[in-house]
Amino acid sequence: MIAPDRALWARAVSGALRRFGPLAALLLMCAILALLSEHFLTFANLLNVFRQSSVNALLALGQLLVIITAGIDLSVGSILGLCCVLAAIMLKAGAPSWLALAAALAAGAGLGTINGLLFTKLRLPHPFIPTLGMMNVARGLALVITGGFPVSELPAGFRWWGAGAVAGIPAPVIVVVGFCALFHLFLTRTTLGRDLYAIGGNRQAALLSGVPVDRRLTMAYSISGAMSAAGAIVLAGRMNSGFPLAGVGTELDSIAAVIIGGASFFGGAGTVLGTLVGALIMGVLRNGLNLLNVSAYWQTVVIGAVIVAAVWVDVVRQRAAERSRAAGR
Amino acid sequence: MNEPRLRLEHIWKAFSGVPALEDVSFEVLPGEVHALVGENGAGKSTLMNIASGVLPPDAGRAYWEGEPVTLRSPRQAQELGIGFVHQELALVPALSAGENIFLGRLPARRAGLGWVRWGEIHQRARALLADLGHDIDPRRPVAELSVGERQLVEIGRALSLRARLVIMDEPTAPLAEHETARLFEVIGRLRRRGVSVIYITHRLKEVYQGPDRVTVLRDGRSVASGPVAGMPLEELVRHMVGRPAREQFPAGESCARPEEALRVEGFSARGRISDISFRVHRGEIVGLAGLAGSGRTELLEALFGAAERDAGRVFIEGRPVDIRTPADAIRGGLALIPDDRKAKGLILGASVRCNMVLAAERQLLIRADREAEQTGRMARELRLRTPGAEQPVGQLSGGNQQKVVLARWLLTGAKIFLLDEPTRGIDVGAKAEIYAIIRGLAARGAAIVLVSSELEEILHLADRVLVLHRGRLAGELARAEASEERVMRLATGGSPQ
Numbered sequence: 001m002i003a004p005d006r007a008l009w010a011r012a013v014s015g016a017l018r019r020f021g022p023l024a025a026l027l028l029m030c031a032i033l034a035l036l037s038e039h040f041l042t043f044a045n046l047l048n049v050f051r052q053s054s055v056n057a058l059l060a061l062g063q064l065l066v067i068i069t070a071g072i073d074l075s076v077g078s079i080l081g082l083c084c085v086l087a088a089i090m091l092k093a094g095a096p097s098w099l100a101l102a103a104a105l106a107a108g109a110g111l112g113t114i115n116g117l118l119f120t121k122l123r124l125p126h127p128f129i130p131t132l133g134m135m136n137v138a139r140g141l142a143l144v145i146t147g148g149f150p151v152s153e154l155p156a157g158f159r160w161w162g163a164g165a166v167a168g169i170p171a172p173v174i175v176v177v178g179f180c181a182l183f184h185l186f187l188t189r190t191t192l193g194r195d196l197y198a199i200g201g202n203r204q205a206a207l208l209s210g211v212p213v214d215r216r217l218t219m220a221y222s223i224s225g226a227m228s229a230a231g232a233i234v235l236a237g238r239m240n241s242g243f244p245l246a247g248v249g250t251e252l253d254s255i256a257a258v259i260i261g262g263a264s265f266f267g268g269a270g271t272v273l274g275t276l277v278g279a280l281i282m283g284v285l286r287n288g289l290n291l292l293n294v295s296a297y298w299q300t301v302v303i304g305a306v307i308v309a310a311v312w313v314d315v316v317r318q319r320a321a322e323r324s325r326a327a328g329r
Numbered sequence: 330m331n332e333p334r335l336r337l338e339h340i341w342k343a344f345s346g347v348p349a350l351e352d353v354s355f356e357v358l359p360g361e362v363h364a365l366v367g368e369n370g371a372g373k374s375t376l377m378n379i380a381s382g383v384l385p386p387d388a389g390r391a392y393w394e395g396e397p398v399t400l401r402s403p404r405q406a407q408e409l410g411i412g413f414v415h416q417e418l419a420l421v422p423a424l425s426a427g428e429n430i431f432l433g434r435l436p437a438r439r440a441g442l443g444w445v446r447w448g449e450i451h452q453r454a455r456a457l458l459a460d461l462g463h464d465i466d467p468r469r470p471v472a473e474l475s476v477g478e479r480q481l482v483e484i485g486r487a488l489s490l491r492a493r494l495v496i497m498d499e500p501t502a503p504l505a506e507h508e509t510a511r512l513f514e515v516i517g518r519l520r521r522r523g524v525s526v527i528y529i530t531h532r533l534k535e536v537y538q539g540p541d542r543v544t545v546l547r548d549g550r551s552v553a554s555g556p557v558a559g560m561p562l563e564e565l566v567r568h569m570v571g572r573p574a575r576e577q578f579p580a581g582e583s584c585a586r587p588e589e590a591l592r593v594e595g596f597s598a599r600g601r602i603s604d605i606s607f608r609v610h611r612g613e614i615v616g617l618a619g620l621a622g623s624g625r626t627e628l629l630e631a632l633f634g635a636a637e638r639d640a641g642r643v644f645i646e647g648r649p650v651d652i653r654t655p656a657d658a659i660r661g662g663l664a665l666i667p668d669d670r671k672a673k674g675l676i677l678g679a680s681v682r683c684n685m686v687l688a689a690e691r692q693l694l695i696r697a698d699r700e701a702e703q704t705g706r707m708a709r710e711l712r713l714r715t716p717g718a719e720q721p722v723g724q725l726s727g728g729n730q731q732k733v734v735l736a737r738w739l740l741t742g743a744k745i746f747l748l749d750e751p752t753r754g755i756d757v758g759a760k761a762e763i764y765a766i767i768r769g770l771a772a773r774g775a776a777i778v779l780v781s782s783e784l785e786e787i788l789h790l791a792d793r794v795l796v797l798h799r800g801r802l803a804g805e806l807a808r809a810e811a812s813e814e815r816v817m818r819l820a821t822g823g824s825p826q
Contacts, residue, residue: 201677210741
């Protein structure tokens with residue numbers, strides 16, 4: 001029953017890559033940037049990076065739940081856009097901030113629930129399909145409601161979520177840290193969270209063990225929708241407007257953050273810490289390349305390469321795990 | 330004169346040390362229909378995979394029409410003239426019948442970049458299928474064809490490659506009666522044209538409906554071979570089973586109690602199983618025997634709420650229950666050990682602990698201390714050999730993996746265990762341990778339904794044996810009257826006498 005040395009090694013390497021790989025990559029990048037630019041390693045700049053990464057981090061947390069179940073949510077950017085304009089319109093109509101906030105969260109969760117129900121009840125072959133549909137529908141609705149124009153000048157109480165601060169710490173950073181703690185507890189300490197890993201690891205085995213697979217999947221997509229709304233609140237607050245094209249392309253950023261953070265595209269694995277690190281890696285890359293006067297066009301090229309490299313690491317890790325599994329038998 | 334079309338001599342083959350074929354010789358003559366029979370795991374498919382170049386033998390020689398050959402790849406076997414009609418048909422459903430027949434070598438105007446000549450494809454495909462006595466429109470997508478028609482397309486494909494030997498792996502398993510008759514007629518046509526056919530089957534009746542000769546494999550050895558006319562059914566069964574006497578195992582004490590645990594009435598599901606009724610008592614082990622594809626797995630999964638059912642009622646301890654999902658079944662005290670441990674039973678990348686507690690009753694918050702206690706208790710009780718509770722379960726041996734699955738259900742407090750091939754793919758020592766665990770469950774009053782392809786196992790453990798044939802209950806044998814011959818006869822569609 002004792003696995004041979006090589007298998008143990010393969011496992012150790014694979015575990016270390018998953019657990020510490022993204023964090024090590026982030027620290028390495030920070031070290032290099034600190035050497036290249038005197039402006040990088042300042043408290044203000046680091047806080048700035050964190051703040052700029054906050055919307056992506058919020059979306060990525062929702063995306064993480066979905067990716068753990070071996071799914072994907074392409075609609076997070078569009079739901080963000082729709083929730084942005086929804087909240088802005090309510091505020092302009094005189095609704096109190098808390099109501100606009102609650103309405104945006106409810107709308108996001110509702111649209112996410114629709115994603116989940118379309119996937120599980122209609123037995124669509126892959127979540128790609130319902131969330132691709134939702135991506136278009138939600139964006140279209142955001143444009144229909146606003147006629148394509150931004151809804152600007154929001155009350156200060158609402159803007160605080162995007163632009164406020166407590167003791168010098170930007171509110172978005174506080175929101176992200178709060179959600180990270182919540183999601184970490186959810187995924188590691190509750191049976192609901194663990195069911196998501198079981199479903200992603202082997203859906204059939206989870207089903208035959210009595211896990212209500214369809215309900216859990218729907219829950220994951222609902223939460224992902226709600227996190228899009230949370231991102232919308234932060235973004236609308238920061239931009240002081242509800243912009244119908246807000247969040248275009250962010251669905252792919254959120255997927256990239258989760259994958260760079262060491263979650264498996266095949267499901268069954270992924271952590272909150274990794275996802276946060278993934279979002280920060282993308283933020284640090286953008287920030288650092290800005291400081292180094294690299295054009296925005298080249299930044300996109302670099303980020304693309306980082307995504308491919310991160311998934312390649314995952315593939316190598318998978319192969320190592322399979323080898324150790326084979327050797328262990 | 331009359332060289333065998335294909336002759337395999339002294340073939341040996343082992344999979345990771347476990348022998349699958351030991352010194353098997355086999356030949357098929359020109360224009361001969363040769364039946365290859367044996368129990369599950371006797372080595373039939375392995376032998377045919379070697380004959381068609383899919384697997385290399387560890388040792389042995391092959392001769393094609395008298396010439397020594399090395400069967401290196403399916404493609405090379407194809408070029409020699411060996412065609413294989415697979416059990417799970419190797420066709421592309423979305424493409425037309427004609428395109429499937431010429432897949433990989435579509436006639437085109439010029440080699441390389443060329444326009445496909447659809448007219449020629451359809452005309453030649455139509456002619457091939459007509460030769461087999463059937464009128465299938467070659468433009469129809471394969472997805473629209475019945476299983477029987479798909480087989481014809483595969484046979485047509487083999488013939489288009491000028492096959493002189495066609496191997497059919499259990500071709501009648503998925504067929505309805507009338508389609509079976511049609512297939513026999515096609516085989517007759519092939520024989521008249523001098524094509525040899527090797528015909529793997531589980532259904533002994535069919536050996537007497539066409540084949541000229543029959544070879545019996547048992548435990549990886551060829552135990553009998555000769556003209557069908559000289560091999561009556563009795564003898565065939567005896568060769569397959571190998572043991573004239575059944576009292577190889579001392580019969581264990583039955584723990585059956587009078588109280589009924591599970592009653593099933595008129596259970597049917599999607600044409601795979603029909604009108605099955607039976608009951609199991611507390612402490613009783615009921616064996617469910619039948620050939621592969623007879624509906625055993627389908628029955629257990631439908632009972633467990635994991636597959637659809639059309640009709641039937643289920644009673645647990647006399648009370649009617651409505652089981653629609655596995656969660657309902659678990660609440661009713663049922664447990665299912667699925668037939669495919671890796672695909673349906675375990676989350677291979679997750680830890681022993683995660684896998685064990687997956688089905689147990691639980692609150693929202695995870696209680697680490699309770700889980701540690703449960704996992705530790707189960708590991709001791711089942712004598713699980715693992716470096717620790719956090720070990721990924723995929724790294725354990727097959728026997729220990731199965732113990733993890735069993736532990737999961739012991740932790741739910743299940744009272745009725747549906748065991749589907751509980752010892753598949755695990756070594757002899759671990760098998761004995763699993764048997765002891767099953768006996769222990771029964772002794773504590775659990776009701777057990779045991780599905781196994783190994784008749785020995787069923788006869789060894791079961792107090793009563795139910796036999797399925799083509800989705801129906803073909804008969805029931807008490808322990809005293811159950812023998813491998815009787816079970817096999819019922820399972821192949823015969824009468825028990």
